[in-house]
Amino acid sequence: MNCYVDVDSSEDEDYVQVSHNRIRCSMTSLISWYESVTKKTDSETPSKKRTSSSRHWQSPPVVVVFKDMESFSTKVLQDFIVISSQHIHELPLVLIFGIATSPMIIHSLLPHSVSSLLCIELFQSLSCKDHLSTIIDKLLLRASFPFKLGEKVLQVLINIFLYHDFSVQNFVKGFQLCIVEHFCSQPVSVLCCQLVDAKKRADSLSHDQCENIRKLPSFRRYVESQVSEKQIALLTEDTYLKETTQELLEDLHVYHENYLSVLRCLHVFTSFLPKYPLGKQIRELHCACLENQVWETEEYESSLQLARMLNKSDLVTMLQQCVEIFVSSSGKEFDNTVEKLKEFLTQFQKLEEIGQISKHYSLNRSCVYFEHFTRCCNH
Secondary structure (H helix, E strand, O other), X not given: OEEEEEOOXXXXXXXXXXXXXXXXXXXXXXXXXXXXXXXXXXXXXXXXXXXXXXXXXXXXXXEEEEOOHHHXXXXXXXXXXHHHHHOOOOOOEXXXXXXXXXXXXXXXXXXXXXXXXOOOOOOOOOOHHHHHHXXXXXXXXXXXXXXXXXXXXXXXXXXXXXXXXXXXXXXXXXXXXXXXXXXXXXXXXHXXXXXXXXXXXXXXXXXXXXHHHHOOHHHHHHHHOOOHHHHHHHHHOXXXXXXXXXXXXXXXXXXXXXXXXXXXXXXXXXXXXOOOOOOOOHHHHHHHHHHXXXXXXXXXXXXXXXXXXXXXXXXXXXXXXXXXXXXXXOOOOOHHHHHHHHHHHHHHHXXXXXXXXXXXXXXXXXHHHHHHHXXXXXX
């Protein structure tokens, strides 16, 4: 097995290749390799008197990752640390221990004479659930990403993650499989792209592709809601169908932009509530909105009762966050909403200045906006 070490992307040599078959594996050979790698970098730095500690900081350290510290042989681990400490001035090392149990396991596996050789710093990576929420928030809950998962499919992927493997990688693979299946099985998936490209593709649809659109259950429901003249045109005229498809695609794009902005505002309210009846993560609220009309659920009624107990300070903070979301949103039809929110914030400020804060006023306004955002998420 060969070892590749990236020196500098701007230099002529992209990597240094070391063949393990030609060298004797020892700390001496490792130090020689390290010095050869850092020699060019060190020669380019201004010459000055340097101590061993300054050398340690100026030269990049060698990072060794122990993915599962508990699985390593205690004797081997202790010997490695002791030997490495004896060469720390020639070979700066950073050891990263992956611990699945508790940080106290370090003192259980290593005696004091060994652990005292380490300068221990603890850090904790994000949990798997946080990584999942980040993926859903940055990918699925973005209007710029045209592929959307239905409630059942999304819930299946989340349940597999939560109750089986806690694997973010498997969740991503499952999501990729959904994309492949959609584009392979749906003839009109050619329209699942950015709005500008989707309009161009809709304008160049063939007759067979137009027929595939007419067979879609959602499109048939749309046709049934139109007057008889439009129904005939949609079912018989390809040109009119293409024009209508472009309009519907634009409406769908606007809907997603508005929905996501309102969803984030609703999450601002629900994330403040005790016990989180509608979920702590935005993905939970998103699934609830996809599943049914969320304001008809018991969880919503419970959230509404808790919202009645919000104080003025929390309510002002929520409204300010909602204003920021709407202002930064690319969605439409939010100008009036932003003006109303700013108006209420101004009224709160005036009431505070004259010392006439009304608790009843504050609580009722919190409920009004909570219900307003909820209904927007489902319409």
